[in-house]
Amino acid sequence: xxxxxxxxxxxxxxxxxxxxxxxxxxxxxxxxxxxxxxxxxxxxxxxxxxxxxxxxxxxxxxxxxxxxxxxxxxxxxxxxxxxxxxxxxxxxxxxxxxxxxxxxxxxxxxxxxxxxxxxxxxxxxxxxxxxxxxxxxxxxxxxxxxxxxxxxxxxxxxxxxxxxxxxxxxxxxxxxxxxxxxxxxxxxxxxxxxxxxxxxxxxxxxxxxxxxxxxxxxxxxxxxxxxxxxxxxxxxxxxxxxxxxxxxxxxxxxxxxxxxxxxxxxxxxxxxxxxxxxxxxxxxxxxxxxxxxxxxxxxxxxxxxxxxxxxxxxxxxxxxxxxxxxxxxxxxxxxxxxxxxxxxxxxxxxxxxxxxxxxxxxxxxxxxxxxxxxxxxxxxxxxxxxxxxxxxxxxxxxxxxxxxxxxxxxxxxxx
Numbered sequence: 001x002x003x004x005x006x007x008x009x010x011x012x013x014x015x016x017x018x019x020x021x022x023x024x025x026x027x028x029x030x031x032x033x034x035x036x037x038x039x040x041x042x043x044x045x046x047x048x049x050x051x052x053x054x055x056x057x058x059x060x061x062x063x064x065x066x067x068x069x070x071x072x073x074x075x076x077x078x079x080x081x082x083x084x085x086x087x088x089x090x091x092x093x094x095x096x097x098x099x100x101x102x103x104x105x106x107x108x109x110x111x112x113x114x115x116x117x118x119x120x121x122x123x124x125x126x127x128x129x130x131x132x133x134x135x136x137x138x139x140x141x142x143x144x145x146x147x148x149x150x151x152x153x154x155x156x157x158x159x160x161x162x163x164x165x166x167x168x169x170x171x172x173x174x175x176x177x178x179x180x181x182x183x184x185x186x187x188x189x190x191x192x193x194x195x196x197x198x199x200x201x202x203x204x205x206x207x208x209x210x211x212x213x214x215x216x217x218x219x220x221x222x223x224x225x226x227x228x229x230x231x232x233x234x235x236x237x238x239x240x241x242x243x244x245x246x247x248x249x250x251x252x253x254x255x256x257x258x259x260x261x262x263x264x265x266x267x268x269x270x271x272x273x274x275x276x277x278x279x280x281x282x283x284x285x286x287x288x289x290x291x292x293x294x295x296x297x298x299x300x301x302x303x304x305x306x307x308x309x310x311x312x313x314x315x316x317x318x319x320x321x322x323x324x325x326x327x328x329x330x331x332x333x334x335x336x337x338x339x340x341x342x343x344x345x346x347x348x349x350x351x352x353x354x355x356x357x358x359x360x361x362x363x364x365x366x367x368x369x370x371x372x373x374x375x376x377x378x379x380x381x382x383x384x385x386x387x388x389x390x391x392x393x394x395x396x397x398x399x400x401x402x403x404x405x406x407x408x409x410x411x412x413x414x415x
Contacts, residue, residue, distance in 0.1 A: 001033065001034050001035065001061050001062070001173060001175060001176075002034070002035055002036075002037040002059065002060040002061055002062070003029050003034045003035070003036050003037065003060050003061065003062040003063070003064060004036070004037050004038045004039070004040065004056040004059050004060040004062075004063050004064070005022045005025050005026060005036060005038075005039045005040070005063075005064050005065075005066070006039075006040050006041075006042060006049075006052050006053070006056060006063065006064070006065045006066070007019050007021060007022055007039070007040070007041045007042070007065075007066050007067050007152070008041075008042055008043075008044060008049060008065065008066070008067035008068035008077050008152070009041075009043075009044060009067040009068060009152060010043055010044050010074075012041045012067075013041055013042075013043060019039075019041060020154060021066045021067070021152065021154060021157055022039045022066075024154070024157070024158060024161070025064050025066065025157075025161060026039065028161050028162065028165075028166060029062070029064075030178060030180075031166075031178065032166060032169060032170060032175050032178075033175030033176040033177065033178050033226070034062060034169070034175060037059050037060050038056075038059060038060070040052050040055075040056070044068060044074050044075070044076060045076075046076055046079075046080050046083075049068075049076070049077065049080045050080060050083070050084055053065075053080075053081070053084050053147070054084075057142075057143070057145055057147075060145075061144075061145055061146065061173075062145070062146045062148070062169065063145065063146070063147045063148070064148050064150065064165070065077065065081070065147065065148065065149040065150065066149075066150045066151070066152050066157055067151075067152030068152065069118070069135035069149065069150075069151045069152065070135065070151075070152075071114045071115055071117065071118055071134070071135075072114075077149060078120070078121070078122070078138070078149070081122060081138065081140070081147070081149055082122040085122060085124055085140055085142065087122040087123055087124045087125075088122070088123055089120040089121060089122060089123070090120065090121065090122075090123045091119050091120055092119050092120075092121050092127050092136070093119075094127065094129065095118070095119040095121065095127060095129070095136045096116060096119035098129060098130070098131075098134070098136075099111070099115060099116060099118060099119055099134045102133070102134060103115070115134055118134045118135050118136070119136075121136060121138055122138060122140065124140055125138040125139060125140045126138070126139040126140075127139075128148075128150075128160050128164040128165065128168075129164070130151060130156055130159075130160060131159060132153075132155060132156045132159055133151055133153055133156040135151040135153075135156070137149060137150045137151070137160040137164060137165070139165075139168065146169070146172065148165055150165070176226055176227060176228055177226070177227060177228070177229070177230040177233050178224065178225070178226045178233075179224070179225045179226075179233050179234060179237050180222055180223065180224050180225075181222070181223045181237060181241060181255065182213075182220050182221065182222045182223075182255060182256035183220065183221040183222075183223075183244065183245075183248065183252060183254075183255060183256070184218065184220055184252070184253040184254050184255065184256055184261060185218060185219045185220070185221060185248055185251040185252055185253060186217065186218045186219075186251060186253050186402075186403070186406040187250075187251050187406075188219065188251045189214075189219070190212050190214040190219050193212065193219050193221070193248070193251070194212060196247060196248070197210070197221075197244070197247060197248075200243060200244060200247060204240065205236060205240075207225055207226055207227050207233075207236070208223060208224065208225045208236060208237070208240055209223070209224045209225075210222070210223055211224065215402065216395055216398045216399040216402055217389075217398075217399040217402040217403050217406070218253075218402055218406070220256060221244070221248070223237060223240055223241070223244070225237045225240075253406055253409060253410070254409065260290070260294075261402075261405045261406070261409060262290045262291050262293075262294060262405055263294045264409065265291075265405065265408060265409055265412060266291065266294050266296065266297055266299075266300055266301070268409075268412050268413070269299075269300035269349075269350075269412065270296070270299050270300055272412070274300065274348075274349040274350060274412075275300050275301070275302050275346075275347075275348040275349050275350070276291070276300055276301050276302065276348055276349070276350045276351065276352075276408075277301075277302050277303055277304065277305075277342045277343060277345070277346040277348040277350075277351045278291070278303075278304040278305075278342065278351065278352050278353070279304070279305045279307055279317060279338040279339060279341065279342035279351065279352075279353040279354075280304060280305070280306050280307070280308075280353070280354050281306075281307055281308055281313070281329070281338070281353075281354055281355040281356070282354055282355060282356040282357070282358045282372055282396070282397065282400060283354045283397055283400050283401050283404070284306060284308060284397065285304060285306045286397060286398070286401045287304070287352065287354070287401050287404055287405070288301075288303075288304035288306075290401065290405075302346040302347070302348050303346050304342075305317055305342050305345070307319075307338060310324060310329055313329065313334070313338065317337075317338055317341040317342060317345065318341050318345075319334060319337045319338060319341060320337070323337055328366065328367070329355055330355055330356055330357055330367045330371060330372075330373060331355070331367075331373060332373050332375070332384040332386060334355055334373070335353050335354070335355045335373035335374065335375035335384045336353075336375045336377070336382045336383070336384050338353035338355060338375065339351045339352060339353035339375035339376060339377035339382055339384075340377045340382050342377075343377045343378075343379070349378065349379060350376070350377070350378055350408065350411065350412065351376070351377040351378075352374065352375070352376055352377075352404050352407070352408050353374070353375045353377070354372060354373070354374050354375075354400050354401075354404055355372070355373050356370075356371055356372030356373060356389075356396070356400060357369050357370065357371055357372075357396075358370075358372075358393045358396045358397050358400075359391055359392070359393045359396060360391075360393060368388070369390075369391045369396075370388050370389045370390045370391050370396050371386065371387070371388055371389075372386070372387050372388075372389055372396065372399075372400045372403075373385070373386050373387075374387065374400065374403055374404050374407055376407050376408060376411050378411065385403075385407065387399075387400070387403060
């Protein structure tokens with residue numbers, strides 16, 4: 001079973017926004033056994049959209065379209081889809097009622113005709129009710145092919161995809177069983193990991209694939225199995241997992257389970273009823289941002305001090321000025337002091353601190369570009385490690401954040 005995803009909007013093609021919708025849709029389709037054949041982005045142009053729909057129909061069984069359903073004149077997806085199906089737009093009473101409800105309860109402004117016009121849908125479509133916006137989803141079928149049009153607003157699209165589209169697809173089609181298992185590794189590059197796993201990979205069953213997903217400072221290994229019989233797939237996956245783990249024991253940091261390492265850390269802390277604080281210099285709050293992006297972070301994350309300057313380190317974190325004068329701001333001693341001080345300041349069980357030279361120029365230190373010290377503090381100890389992350393500023397910052405999470409996770413798992 002193949003699918004094609006079509007995203008519509010000039011804003012994608014000029015680089016004004018990133019197409020995150022396709023990634024979400026592809027991942028959701030994959031969970032039910034649908035392989036994505038192609039992802040296409042097209043302009044807000046009728047002929048371009050019609051051509052994309054025609055090509056997608058010849059390529060795939062399921063075509064998911066997202067974008068171009070707004071109330072403005074440049075949003076032409078709905079009328080173009082009606083033309084493609086030789087159909088006309090008619091007002092759907094349920095959609096109109098939903099729009100009126102949204103305006104009355106949330107918008108609290110006069111309802112304009114342009115908004116009411118969003119209740120117009122192709123007469124042949126099944127309406128997918130959008131609980132969070134005025135543009136409905138639309139489901140059409142032809143020649144045993146399914147076309148689904150979804151709004152481009154990410155949270156509206158996601159709700160429709162999970163609540164409406166996937167259940168409808170499961171009801172209409174019989175899909176194979178797919179299982180993924182992702183292993184997080186740190187401390188070894190992609191080519192070195194691949195060399196280590198060459199024999200393992202060559203001996204995998206044909207229905208199981210190994211993918212390497214490198215990121216700054218880490219490599220995710222994803223085993224994917226696909227088959228008709230769920231029990232057989234799960235048994236085979238467990239066997240390969242048992243064979244793989246001893247090969248990566250020294251670099252294995254846990255399973256991703258569709259959540260990030262920072263979300264896993266939050267899960268551990270919540271279960272242990274422990275708390276965390278951060279003191280960041282060269283990472284500029286990135287670690288705190290990634291932690292707080294997860295719902296429920298307030299249960300375990302007490303806060304952060306972004307001590308980007310020497311003055312903040314001294315005046316807020318109370319790092320002794322003589323310590324900085326003796327060892328410089330980029331040093332193990334200062335990193336450890338930052339971690340210890342923020343642990344005390346916010347009264348937490350764990351703390352992580354970063355200080356380094358992200359570039360493009362050095363601070364007043366003897367350390368080179370890309371050198372970062374990362375410290376971990378608990379109520380009984382503090383320690384740090386020194387790393388050299390290269391000379392590219394963005395890479396240095398993100399590698400430092402990734403390494404900080406790796407160190408933090410290892411320390412938490414010791415408890």
